């Protein structure tokens with residue numbers, strides 16, 4: 001098993017409970033490292049991971065322009081890609097049960113409102129519908145970035161699976177007693193290189209599939 005490529009694009013079935021308590025800091029920007037860790041290096045709204053080095057920002061759930069006193073309040077801050085943060089901007093809709101508002105990953109089970117069908121976001125509630133309109137999840141740019149990323153992850157994953165198989169064989173070979181000394185040295189060097197290749201890909205995939213990393217065993 002484990003042949004499906006790791007993907008960050010699956011909304012959570014339960015609300016996010018914050019694990020960290022950073023600060024207090026006087027500038028919102030100072031929370032960025034904690035937020036990245038808190039939200040597994042993925043945008044809380046569209047789930048895009050920051051692995052490609054794209055620009056990620058501190059997002060104010062309740063906008064700074066209207067809720068100045070919450071501008072450095074950790075519970076009001078999210079980790080978001082620049083696209084989602086920019087599109088949301090100063091927009092604000094007071095959350096109401098069953099109403100149209102911007103989904104809040106710490107208050108809502110995101111999967112009740114938004115769903116990924118392959119790489120397209122499908123709204124499942126009024127709040128999901130409004131959020132999809134605000135964030136324009138499926139516009140060409142966003143969809144294109146996701147397609148490229150999914151392709152890259154699939155290729156890295158295929159390679160990793162292949163390398164792990166190779167490693168098993170190599171370890172078995174090294175374990176044989178009748179190896180010539182020169183031969184053993186060569187195989188051990190190959191193993192060292194293979195381990196570095198594996199570690200690099202595991203690190204990339206772990207970061208790219210966010211909170212799902214352990215499920216994918218990377």
Ligand SMILES: [Zn+2]
Nearest residue numbers: 043046081084
């Ligand atoms: Zn986003």
